[in-house]
Amino acid sequence: MDVKIYFQLFINGVLFGTMYGIGAIGLSLIYGTMRIIFLAQGTFIILAAYAAFWLFNTYKIDPYLSILLVIPAFFLVGAGSYQTLFRKVARENEFTTLLISFGLMILLENFMCVVFTTNTRALRTAYAANAFELFGFQISFVRSMAFVMALIGIGVVTVFLKKTLIGKAVRASSENMEYATLVGINTHRVNSVAFAIGIGLAAMAGIAVATTYAFGPFSGFIFSLKAMIALALGGMNSVLGAFLGGVLLGIIESYVSFFISSGWAHLISYVVFLFVLLFRPEGLFGRQRGVKL
Amino acid sequence: MRNRRLLFGVILILFFVVLPLFLDLENSYLLYFLFMTFIYVALTQAWNLVGGYTGQVTLGLHAFFGLGGYIIGILWSRGVIGYLDSIGMVVAGASAALLATVVGIPLLSKLKGDYFALGTLGLGEILRLATIQGGTLTGGPTGIMLPSSHFTNIAPHYFIALFIAIVAIAVTYVVSKSRLGLALVLIRDAESAASASGINILKIKVFVFAISAFIAGLCGTVQAYYLFNVEPQGYYNLNWTIYPVLMCIMGGAGTVAGPVVGAFLLSAAFEIATYYLPDIHLMFSGLFIILTIIFMPKGIIGSGEDWKRLIGLTVK
Numbered sequence: 001m002d003v004k005i006y007f008q009l010f011i012n013g014v015l016f017g018t019m020y021g022i023g024a025i026g027l028s029l030i031y032g033t034m035r036i037i038f039l040a041q042g043t044f045i046i047l048a049a050y051a052a053f054w055l056f057n058t059y060k061i062d063p064y065l066s067i068l069l070v071i072p073a074f075f076l077v078g079a080g081s082y083q084t085l086f087r088k089v090a091r092e093n094e095f096t097t098l099l100i101s102f103g104l105m106i107l108l109e110n111f112m113c114v115v116f117t118t119n120t121r122a123l124r125t126a127y128a129a130n131a132f133e134l135f136g137f138q139i140s141f142v143r144s145m146a147f148v149m150a151l152i153g154i155g156v157v158t159v160f161l162k163k164t165l166i167g168k169a170v171r172a173s174s175e176n177m178e179y180a181t182l183v184g185i186n187t188h189r190v191n192s193v194a195f196a197i198g199i200g201l202a203a204m205a206g207i208a209v210a211t212t213y214a215f216g217p218f219s220g221f222i223f224s225l226k227a228m229i230a231l232a233l234g235g236m237n238s239v240l241g242a243f244l245g246g247v248l249l250g251i252i253e254s255y256v257s258f259f260i261s262s263g264w265a266h267l268i269s270y271v272v273f274l275f276v277l278l279f280r281p282e283g284l285f286g287r288q289r290g291v292k293l
Numbered sequence: 294m295r296n297r298r299l300l301f302g303v304i305l306i307l308f309f310v311v312l313p314l315f316l317d318l319e320n321s322y323l324l325y326f327l328f329m330t331f332i333y334v335a336l337t338q339a340w341n342l343v344g345g346y347t348g349q350v351t352l353g354l355h356a357f358f359g360l361g362g363y364i365i366g367i368l369w370s371r372g373v374i375g376y377l378d379s380i381g382m383v384v385a386g387a388s389a390a391l392l393a394t395v396v397g398i399p400l401l402s403k404l405k406g407d408y409f410a411l412g413t414l415g416l417g418e419i420l421r422l423a424t425i426q427g428g429t430l431t432g433g434p435t436g437i438m439l440p441s442s443h444f445t446n447i448a449p450h451y452f453i454a455l456f457i458a459i460v461a462i463a464v465t466y467v468v469s470k471s472r473l474g475l476a477l478v479l480i481r482d483a484e485s486a487a488s489a490s491g492i493n494i495l496k497i498k499v500f501v502f503a504i505s506a507f508i509a510g511l512c513g514t515v516q517a518y519y520l521f522n523v524e525p526q527g528y529y530n531l532n533w534t535i536y537p538v539l540m541c542i543m544g545g546a547g548t549v550a551g552p553v554v555g556a557f558l559l560s561a562a563f564e565i566a567t568y569y570l571p572d573i574h575l576m577f578s579g580l581f582i583i584l585t586i587i588f589m590p591k592g593i594i595g596s597g598e599d600w601k602r603l604i605g606l607t608v609k
Contacts, residue, residue: 037407088587098350098410099542099586102535107579114573221531225418228411267422270415277412278403 008137009254015143017250018150019208021243023227024234025157026201028242031231032174033194036086036097040105042223044199047108048074048206049215050116053123063123063211064145071203078199079192086195087188105220112217122214146208153204154243157197161239170194174237229273309455318446328447328519330560331454332512336537337544337552338461339508342501344538345546346465346474348481349401349498352534353413356420357389357506359528361513363424364388366437366523376443377453382514389510390503397502402495414531421529436524439517450519457515461508466549468501477501478547509533543585545592554593 023041030038051070055061061069085104089096130141161167166189173180173190181187209215209223226249234245249269256265309327316324336354343351364385368374374381400412424431431437468474476497479487488494517523536559537552544555562581566574 035407037410085583085587089590096542096586096590098407099539100583103579103582103586105579106582107576110573110575110579114576225414229415232411263422263426267419267426270419270422274412274415274419277408277415278399 004136005258009258010251011137011139013251013254014247015140015147015250016254017230017247018143018147019205019212019246020223020226020230020249021246022146022150022153022201022205022208023223024230024242024246025154025239026198026205027227027231028234028236028239029157029170029174029194029201030198032237033170033177034086034097034191036101037228038198039098039101039224040108040220041198041202041227042225043105043108043220044074044077044202045206045209045223046215046217046220047112048203049123049210050112050121050206051203052207052210053121054116056123056125063125063207067149067204067207070207071200074203075196075200078196081199082192082195083188086191105224109217109220116217118217120214120216123210125211140212142211146212149204149208150243153201154239157201157239160197166190166193226269229269232273232276306455306459310452313448313451318448321447324447324451326560326564328451328454330557331451331458332515333537333540333556333560334458334553335454335461335508335512336533337540337556338458338465339505339512340534340537341541341546341548341552342465342468342477343505345541345548345552346469346477346481347498347501349502350406350410351413351502351505352410352531352538353416354505354509354537355529355531355533356413356417357393357509358513358516358533359417359420359424359525359530360389360392361385361510362517362523362528363431363437363513364510365514365517366432366439367430369439369517370437376440377449377518382511385514386507386510389513390507393503393506394499397499398495401498401502417529417531417534421525424525424529432524434525436522436528439521439523441521444521447519450515453518454512454515457508457511462549462553464504464508465552469549473497481547539582539585541592543589543592545594548592548594551592551594558593 023045027038027041030036030041048070051073052063052066055066055069056063081104085100086097089100125142127141131138132141132144133139161171169180169185169190170193172183172185173187173194177187180190205223213219227246230246230249231242232245233248234241234243249272252272253265253269256268260268312327313321313324318324336358340351340354343349361382362385365374365381368381368384369376369378374384396416400409400416404412425434427433468477476487476492479490479492480494480497484494513528516528520527537556540555540559541552542555543559544553545551559581563574563578566577566581570577
C-alpha cells in the first residue's frame with residue numbers, strides 16, 4: 001500500500017476531528033465555569049445546522065454568510081438558557097444541572113422533529129463536492145472551511161479570554177469560583193457570558209456540520225458524546241487542549257475506520273476515552289491545576 | 294407510624310396481586326402500563342441505591358439492563374434455558390452484577406462525581422457498540438428474535454415485574470435501615486469522614502453498584518421475555534438510565550418511598566401526554582424534566598417539610 005494513504009487518512013482525520021473540537025471548546029467553557037456537563041451541546045449544534053439549512057432553502061442565504069445571523073442569535077439563546085434554566089440551580093450539586101441539560105436535549109430534539117420532521121437533511125450547495133489538491137492530497141473544500149472556521153473560533157475565544165476584562169473574569173471563575181466572587185466578580189454575568197460563547201461555538205460547529213454531513217433531529221447526542229470524549233482527551237480546562245482532543249479523536253477514528261471498520265471506530269474511541277478518564281483524568285494536554293477531582 | 298406504613302405497603306401489594314383477576318388479561322392496557330411501571334420502580338430503586346444513597350451518579354444502568362436482556366436472548370435462542378426460566382434470569386442478573394464488579398473496581402476507585410458519570414455513560418456505549426459488532430453471537434444490529442409462540446398473556450410478566458419491584462423496594466428498605474445504609478449515606482455526605490471512621494469505601498461502593506446492576510439485569514430479562522426479541526438500540530438505550538434517574542429525583546433520591554412515587558407519577562404523566570398530545574409528548578416530557586429539577590430539586594418525598602409548611606401543618 002502506498003505510504004501516501006497514511007497522510008491522506010491523517011488529513012481526513014484532522015478535518016473530521018475539527019467538528020468535535022469546536023463542540024468541545026464550547027463544552028470546556030461551560031464545564032470550566034459552571035461544572036455543568038452540558039449534554040445538550042450536540043443538540044444545539046444540530047439546531048444551528050437546521051437554522052443554516054432553513055436559511056439556505058428558504059432565503060437562499062449561503063451557509064457561510066448565515067454565520068453572521070446564526071451565531072449572534074445563538075449567543076442570545078445561550079445567555080437566555082443560562083438565565084432561565086441554570087441560574088437558579090447553578091449552586092446545586094452537579095447532577096441537577098446534568099438532568100436539566102438532558103431535559104433541554106429532549107425538548108430541542110422533539111421540537112426539531114415537529115418543526116423540521118424526522119427526515120435526514122443535507123445542505124446541497126453548489127460547492128459541496130468540490131475538492132482541491134494540495135501537495136498531491138485531495139482536500140474537501142467544505143471540510144477545510146470547517147477547519148478554518150475552527151481556527152478562527154479558537155483565535156477569537158483565546159483573545160477574548162486573555163485580553164478582555166470579562167474574559168479574565170471567566171478564567172478566574174473557572175479556576176476558583178469562591179475567590180472570584182470574593183474579588184467582586186459577578187458570577188451570574190460570567191456564567192451567562194461563558195454559556196453564550198459555548199452555545200455560539202455550537203452554532204459555528206453546526207454550520208460546519210450542515211455543510212459537510214447529512215443530519216437529523218437526533219444526531220446531536222452522538223456529537224455531545226464525541227465532544228465530551230474530546231474534552232476528556234484534551235483536558236477539561238484547556239481551550240486549545242479541548243480542540244486538540246477533538247482532532248486526536250478524529251485521527252483515531254479515521255485510521256481505525258480505514259484499517260478495521262467504521263463500526264469499531266466508535267467502540268475504540270470510547271475505550272480510549274475510558275482509559276484516559278481512568279489514568280489521566282486531567283487530559284492528555286491539560287494542566288493538573290484547576291481540574292477538580 | 295412505621296407499622297401503619299408497612300400495613301399500607303402490604304395492602305398496596307395485595308391490591309396489585311388481585312387486580313389482574315378483574316381485568317381482561319388479553320387486551321388490558323392498564324396491566325401493560327402497570328407492568329412497565331413495576332419495571333421502572335425496580336430500575337429506579339436500583340439507581341437510588343447507587344445515586345441516591347451512596348451519591349455516586351451512575352449513567353450506566355442501561356448497560357446492565359441491556360446485558361440482562363441479551364443474556365436471556367443468547368441463552369434462550371440456543372436452547373440452554375427456556376421461557377420465563379428463573380435460573381436463566383438469576384444467571385443474567387448475576388452476570389450483570391459480575392460485570393458491575395469487574396468494571397466498578399477501577400471506575401469507583403479512580404473516578405468521582407462527573408467523571409464517574411461520564412465513565413459509566415461510556416460503559417453503556419461500549420456495550421451497545423460491541424453488541425452491534427458481535428456477529429452471530431449477538432445478531433449484530435438487528436439482534437435476536439425469540440420464539441414468540443410461547444406467549445399466552447401478560448399475566449406472568451406482570452407478576453414477575455411486580456415481584457422484582459417488591460424485591461428492589463425490600464432490598465432498599467433493609468439496606469437503608471442497616472449499618473450498610475448508614476455507611477452509604479456517610480460516603481455520600483462526607484467521604485473522607487467515612488474513610489476516617491474505618492469504612493472500606495471501595496468495597497461498599499462496588500457492592501452496592503453490583504446489587505444495583507443485578508436488579509437492572511433482572512429488569513432486562515423480563516423485557517426480553519415480554520418483547521421476544523433483543524436488539525442493541527432498544528436495550529442499550531439511554532432512556533433506561535435517564536427515566537429512572539428522573540423518577541428517582543422527582544420522587545426523592547435517598548428515600549425508600551420516593552422512587553416508587555416518582556416512577557408511578559412519571560409513567561402516568563408520560564402516558565397521559567402520549568394520549569392527549571401524541572405529536573409533542575416528548576417535548577412535553579423534556580419540559581417536565583426541566584421544570585421538576587428547577588422547582589423541586591429535592592423531590593416529592595424529599596420536600597415533605599415544604600409540603601407541610603405549604604398546607605400549614607408546621608410553623609416555620
